[in-house]
Amino acid sequence: MSGQLLAGPQGFFYLACALILLASAVIVVVLKPVxxxxxxxxxxxxxxxxxxxxxxSLLRAGATxxxxxxxxxxVLLLATLVFLIRRPPPARIMVPLSVAGTVxxxxxYRGVTQFGLQHATNExxxxxxxxxxxxxxxxxxxxxxxxxxxxxxxxxxxxxxxxLGLARHGLHPTTSTIMINGQPVDPRxxxxxxxxxxxxxxxxxxxxxAITPRRKTICAAVLVGTLVLVQQRTVWVVLAVAFxxxxxxxxxxxxxxxxxxxxxxxxEPRRRTARSRGAWSAGRxxxxxxxxxxxxxxxxxxxxxxxxxxxxxxxxxxRTASTSPRCCGSGWSA
Numbered sequence: 015m016s017g018q019l020l021a022g023p024q025g026f027f028y029l030a031c032a033l034i035l036l037a038s039a040v041i042v043v044v045l046k047p048v049x050x051x052x053x054x055x056x057x058x059x060x061x062x063x064x065x066x067x068x069x070x071s072l073l074r075a076g077a078t079x080x081x082x083x084x085x086x087x088x089v090l091l092l093a094t095l096v097f098l099i100r101r102p103p104p105a106r107i108m109v110p111l112s113v114a115g116t117v118x119x120x121x122x123y124r125g126v127t128q129f130g131l132q133h134a135t136n137e138x139x140x141x142x143x144x145x146x147x148x149x150x151x152x153x154x155x156x157x158x159x160x161x162x163x164x165x166x167x168x169x170x171x172x173x174x175x176x177x178l179g180l181a182r183h184g185l186h187p188t189t190s191t192i193m194i195n196g197q198p199v200d201p202r203x204x205x206x207x208x209x210x211x212x213x214x215x216x217x218x219x220x221x222x223x224a225i226t227p228r229r230k231t232i233c234a235a236v237l238v239g240t241l242v243l244v245q246q247r248t249v250w251v252v253l254a255v256a257f258x259x260x261x262x263x264x265x266x267x268x269x270x271x272x273x274x275x276x277x278x279x280x281x282e283p284r285r286r287t288a289r290s291r292g293a294w295s296a297g298r299x300x301x302x303x304x305x306x307x308x309x310x311x312x313x314x315x316x317x318x319x320x321x322x323x324x325x326x327x328x329x330x331x332x333r334t335a336s337t338s339p340r341c342c343g344s345g346w347s348a
Contacts, residue, residue, distance in 0.1 A: 036085075036088070036089065036092075039089045040089055040092045040093050040096070043089055043090065043093040044093050044096050044097070047093070047150075047154040047157075048157075048160050048161075048163070048164070050086075050089070050090055050093065050150060050154070051151075051161070051164040052164045052167070053086055053089075054086065054090075054147060054164070055164045055165070055167055055168035055171070056171075057082050057083050057086050058168060058207075058211065059168060059171040059172055059175065059208075060082070061081065061082070061083055062083075062205065062207045062208065063171075063172045063175055063204060063205060063207065063208030063211065064175050064179065064203065064204060064205065064208065065199050065200040065202065065203075065204075065205050066179075066194055066199065070082055072085065083139075083143055084139070087142060087143055087146045087147075090146050090147065090149075090150040091146050091149075091150075093150060093154070094146070094149045094150045094153050094154070097150075097153040097154055098153055101153075103152065103153055107152055107153075111148075111149055111152065114145055114148075115145065115149075118138070118141060118142070118145055121138070122134060122135075122138050125137065125138065159224060162218050162222065165211075165214065165215050165218055166215060166218075166219070168211055168215065169211065169212055169215030169216075169219075169237065172204065172208050172211055172212055173212065173236065173237065173240050175203065175204070175208070176203045176204050176208070176212075176240050176243070176244055177203075177240070178203075179203025179204070180203050180243060183201065183203070185201075185243070185245075186201035186202075187201070188200075188201070188202060188245050202244050202245050202246065203243075203244055204244040204246065206246055206248060206249065208244075209241060209244050209246035209249040210246075210249050210252065212237055212240060212241055212244075212249075213241065213249050213252060213253045213256075215237065216234060216237045216238070216241075216253070217253075217256060219233055219234060219237070220234060241253070
C-alpha cells in the first residue's frame with residue numbers, strides 16, 4: 015500500500031479499517047498471549063533469520079516503510095499496557111523496564127533532533143523490537159510449558175530455512191559474498207540472530223523434562239549439525255560458554271547433594287548413640303532415687319518386700335516370677 019491511498023478520498027476508510035484490525039489484534043493477544051509468541055516466531059523467521067533480502071513492507075509513504083514487525087511490535091506494546099493496568103508487576107520487574115524505556119525514549123528524541131525522524135526511527139527499530147518483546151514476555155506471564163512451543167516451532171522453521179539455503183547456494187567461505195536478486199549477500203544461510211535462536215532452542219530442548227531422551231538426542235544432533243554448517247562462530251563460543259556454565263552448576267549441585275548424604279550418614283549414628291545414652295542416663299537417674307515408696311535397684315528382695323509392707327504397694331511395682339526387680343525410666347517392672 016502506498017501513501018497516495020492515504021492521501022486520497024478513501025484515506026479515512028483505510029485508516030478506520032486499520033484501527034479496527036489493530037484493536038482486534040490487541041484483543042486477541044490479550045486473551046491468548048501465546049498467539050503473540052507464535053506471531054513473533056513467524057515474523058522473526060521471515061524477516062530476521064535469513065540474509066536474503068525480502069520486500070515485506072506493508073505501507074510506503076515516501077522513503078518510509080512499514081513492516082510486519084513494526085505492526086506486531088505496536089500490537090504487543092498495547093497488549094503490554096493492558097497487562098500492566100490489569101496486573102501490575104512487582105517493583106523488581108517494573109523498575110528495570112521503566113529505566114530501559116526511559117533510556118530508549120531519550121535516545122530516540124536525541125536522534126530525531128540531530129538526524130531527523132526517518133533516520134532515527136530506522137536505526138532504533140531493532141532496539142524497539144527487543145524492548146517490546148521483553149516487556150510483553152515479562153508482563154504476560156506466567157507461561158508454563160506453552161511458552162516453549164513457539165520456540166521449538168521457530169527452531170524447526172529456521173532449521174528448514176538453513177538447509178534450504180545450503181541446498182540452493184551451497185557452502186562458501188565466510189569472507190565471500192553471493193549475488194541474490196542483484197544484491198551481494200552473506201553466503202551463510204542464517205544470520206547471527208537466526209543462529210542464536212537455534213542455540214537457545216537447543217538449550218531449552220536439553221533442559222525440557224517433557225521430551226524423551228531419544229527425541230532429545232535426535233533433535234540435538236540436527237540442531238548442532240545445523241549450527242556447525244551455518245558457520246556463525248560467535249554463536250559457537252556463546253553456546254560453549256553456556257554448556258560450561260551448565261556443567262559447572264551440575265557438578266556443584268551433585269557435590270553438594272553427595273556432601274549432604276555423607277553428613278546425614280555420619281550424623282544419624284551419632285544421634286542414635288546420643289539417644290541411647292540419654293535413655294540410659296534417665297533410667298540410671300530413676301534407679302538412684304530411693305524413697306519409701308520406691309526402693310533402689312541395689313536393694314535386696316527382702317528389703318524391697320519389707321519396704322512394701324511398711325509403706326503399702328506402689329502403683330508401679332509389679333511382681334513376677336523373677337526375684338530381682340528391674341528399673342525403667344517410667345517406673346518399676348519385672
